[in-house]
Amino acid sequence: MPLFLNDEQTMLRDTAKDFVAASAPVSHMRALRDANDATGFSRDLWKQFAEMGFTGILIGEDAGGLGLGHVEAGVVLEEIGRNLSPSPFLSTAVAAVEALKGTAQAERWFPGILAGETVAALAIDEGAKHRSTVEMKAERAGNGFRLTGKKQFVTHGHVADLLIVAARTAGSAADEQGVTLFAVPKDAAGLTATPERLADASLAARIAFDGVEVDADAVIGEVDAGRDPLNRLLRAGRTGAAAEMLGVGGGAMDMTVSYLKERKQFGTLIGSFQALQHRAAHLYSEMEVARAAVLKAQQLLDAGDDRAMQAVSVAKAMTGLATTLSVQEGVQMHGGMGMTDAFDIGFYMKRGRVLAEMFGDSNFHADLLATTAGY
Amino acid sequence: MTTDLDTFRKETRAWLEANCPPEMREPIRTEKDAVWGGRDQSDLTPAQKQWMDAMGSRGWTVPDWPREYGGGGLSAAETKVLREEMAAIRARNPLNSFGISMLGPALLKYGTEAQKKRFLPEIARGEIRWCQGYSEPNAGSDLASLATSAEDKGDHFLVNGQKIWTSYADKADWIFCLVRTDRTNKHNGISFVLFDMRTPGVSTKPILLISGYSPFCETFFDNVKVPKENLVGELNKGWDVAKYLLGHEREMISGMGLGGTGGKNPLVLGALATIGVDHDGKLADPLLRAQIALFEVRAKAFAAQSERFIDELKAGRAHPAQPSMMKYYGTELNKARYELLMSAGGSDELEWESEASNGGREARAWLRTKANSIEGGTSEVQLNIIAKRILELPA
Numbered sequence A: 001m002p003l004f005l006n007d008e009q010t011m012l013r014d015t016a017k018d019f020v021a022a023s024a025p026v027s028h029m030r031a032l033r034d035a036n037d038a039t040g041f042s043r044d045l046w047k048q049f050a051e052m053g054f055t056g057i058l059i060g061e062d063a064g065g066l067g068l069g070h071v072e073a074g075v076v077l078e079e080i081g082r083n084l085s086p087s088p089f090l091s092t093a094v095a096a097v098e099a100l101k102g103t104a105q106a107e108r109w110f111p112g113i114l115a116g117e118t119v120a121a122l123a124i125d126e127g128a129k130h131r132s133t134v135e136m137k138a139e140r141a142g143n144g145f146r147l148t149g150k151k152q153f154v155t156h157g158h159v160a161d162l163l164i165v166a167a168r169t170a171g172s173a174a175d176e177q178g179v180t181l182f183a184v185p186k187d188a189a190g191l192t193a194t195p196e197r198l199a200d201a202s203l204a205a206r207i208a209f210d211g212v213e214v215d216a217d218a219v220i221g222e223v224d225a226g227r228d229p230l231n232r233l234l235r236a237g238r239t240g241a242a243a244e245m246l247g248v249g250g251g252a253m254d255m256t257v258s259y260l261k262e263r264k265q266f267g268t269l270i271g272s273f274q275a276l277q278h279r280a281a282h283l284y285s286e287m288e289v290a291r292a293a294v295l296k297a298q299q300l301l302d303a304g305d306d307r308a309m310q311a312v313s314v315a316k317a318m319t320g321l322a323t324t325l326s327v328q329e330g331v332q333m334h335g336g337m338g339m340t341d342a343f344d345i346g347f348y349m350k351r352g353r354v355l356a357e358m359f360g361d362s363n364f365h366a367d368l369l370a371t372t373a374g375y
Numbered sequence B: 001m002t003t004d005l006d007t008f009r010k011e012t013r014a015w016l017e018a019n020c021p022p023e024m025r026e027p028i029r030t031e032k033d034a035v036w037g038g039r040d041q042s043d044l045t046p047a048q049k050q051w052m053d054a055m056g057s058r059g060w061t062v063p064d065w066p067r068e069y070g071g072g073g074l075s076a077a078e079t080k081v082l083r084e085e086m087a088a089i090r091a092r093n094p095l096n097s098f099g100i101s102m103l104g105p106a107l108l109k110y111g112t113e114a115q116k117k118r119f120l121p122e123i124a125r126g127e128i129r130w131c132q133g134y135s136e137p138n139a140g141s142d143l144a145s146l147a148t149s150a151e152d153k154g155d156h157f158l159v160n161g162q163k164i165w166t167s168y169a170d171k172a173d174w175i176f177c178l179v180r181t182d183r184t185n186k187h188n189g190i191s192f193v194l195f196d197m198r199t200p201g202v203s204t205k206p207i208l209l210i211s212g213y214s215p216f217c218e219t220f221f222d223n224v225k226v227p228k229e230n231l232v233g234e235l236n237k238g239w240d241v242a243k244y245l246l247g248h249e250r251e252m253i254s255g256m257g258l259g260g261t262g263g264k265n266p267l268v269l270g271a272l273a274t275i276g277v278d279h280d281g282k283l284a285d286p287l288l289r290a291q292i293a294l295f296e297v298r299a300k301a302f303a304a305q306s307e308r309f310i311d312e313l314k315a316g317r318a319h320p321a322q323p324s325m326m327k328y329y330g331t332e333l334n335k336a337r338y339e340l341l342m343s344a345g346g347s348d349e350l351e352w353e354s355e356a357s358n359g360g361r362e363a364r365a366w367l368r369t370k371a372n373s374i375e376g377g378t379s380e381v382q383l384n385i386i387a388k389r390i391l392e393l394p395a
Ligand SMILES: Cc1cc2nc3c(=O)[nH]c(=O)nc-3n(C[C@H](O)[C@H](O)[C@H](O)COP(=O)(O)OP(=O)(O)OC[C@H]3O[C@@H](n4cnc5c(N)ncnc54)[C@H](O)[C@@H]3O)c2cc1C
Pocket: B131, B132, B133, B134, B135, B136, B139, B140, B141, B142, B164, B165, B166, B167, B168, B216, B371, B374, B375, B376, B377, B378, B379, B380, B381, B384
């Protein structure tokens, strides 16, 4: 398979590009922020995503979806990133769908996701840095389980219809086994979600589980064997976050390059200064390399290749590095303008930082690569 | 369902298995391990010669060139399969050649039918070794200011002047050379000619590099007669050929960024040997470990980018200036790799002549990489090209 988009994927990209730019450009995000919107995204827009078929990209055709892959999901995510569109697409249509796929829970939740009615959130992080440890407890109770513990950085957690929760049914925090993944409906008693606004104006909840009781059938996959669906979720989430970051970094770069072509100082366009040209050209090179890393990870995931895990870490780490550079250079090369709230480039910096942290930052993934390689 | 490509893969695997000698499946360790071909093949080991000839006779040294010019006539997809299967058995590159990576593509595009028929099959089989006569003492980054002159003498050109940095000029059989055929026009007064290094009036003088090696020469031309039929492309339009060729040179040099992405990581092996591990089994120098890990992120991402670039190139989708980006990134990456290798190796790698250090192999290779971002156009020049041609920033 060549490492570029095929004709159908290119068509999908063009459709997504037009659609997201028209229905949720940066001004859409700015308006939500200015209104201090309590949901954090537009439910209407989520419905439109469903009408476009986007919410079913990763859902099999037998279940009413499009039966496409991570390359296609990434194409949509990149446009979401480029337009800084607040959307539950990554958590719901990508990460949650991958976790639920092939489990008994799929039947229950896929129709709502396909219809653009259901929003899922991922309750997997327990500290301020993403780690693979799971401490939160799930004890057997009645014919189900009782969940006790805390999660944070749960995007859309306060409004989600479904929470995917990783909890420990055996062993201790760092153990691979003994983790179970649960599908917890939002109205479960004992669950408190406290939304916090993040630097990029998105909302992420801190969630307290105070003896939340769920039925046995809330288990995603098998008891104690939750690493399987959790790993599927993480692979998809990390790749997806990388694709979205690619959009953020690319969007920031495009804005910056345009600015270099229009801003004059010393009687000349600043883009003619070699000091800035070289930095812009370097940035371009980093973004190209990141783009390749993302596509490679997506293709390997779609092919079910053993090397996918490594490629996903490379993609997440590389886009983290490249996009961080892009937003930093973006603000710097916009000069004073770059520091103003009125100008969009700062939004890119904030969104880039949030995505860089999500599902593990560059250091986390570089460390993972090193550990896996045995050093 | 088996496709034609699956069948091709199977046959290719079997052929490589049968024809690639075991010695050619070992990593390249010294300069001597690289095969360059040429008239004088007395230095080649039997295995090197066997491997070069086997691949050359199939046209697989240049798999995607047309068969009539000594190539393999393979499609882009088949070429990729061949590369993958070679990588799977860790087969060495059968032949390094400026003919393959630089002159060949230029001849395919700009050569006459007679030139293609004459020169390309020899390149494919590694029979003639080529060198590149571009740079001059006063024409480096500003290559188009070159002064070596070629005077029209009816049936031939009379070439006079000096080149510099001519890699392996003392070992090469022929040279592809930029000469000035019109003094009144900077870019449109340059021509592209080929000639035998044994032609009377050609002489070379080695240049010693900081690595202690001297694979580079000053090359002098004193009334060298070059037959007119050896002009490639139109008279005074050699700059187009030169630029096209430079694109291919940059593409080739960018491959340096790929070193060490497969198999056991030499950075890690080096560091494990000198520094060892802590109680968790991790490299005992956490900062070096972090540097290596972050370097690996870039190296692996660049490997993906190289694959993407080749795929796009073969499909005719790559931006014509994209080789500049590849060259820039790949060479800077390779320099970073060698800084880390030296750091991982510690004082062992600093020994310049000892047996233990294999004659200072790593240190010399480290120093050699510093030229990566200079040869074939400096990093600064590549960034200029990206800025102007890809990002379209103003002049
Ligand atoms: C190991 C090695 C092998 C080589 N092999 C060959 C060969 O086989 N055949 C051949 O013909 N040549 C060869 N070269 C020559 C090579 O192409 C030139 O060295 C190169 O193009 C740079 O030219 P220069 O050395 O004259 O540096 P200069 O052009 O003098 O550059 C000096 C410095 O100024 C910078 N600079 C120059 N112009 C600009 C600009 N416009 N903007 C910003 N910075 C600029 C450069 O980037 C560099 O840092 C080789 C060189 C080396 C080191």
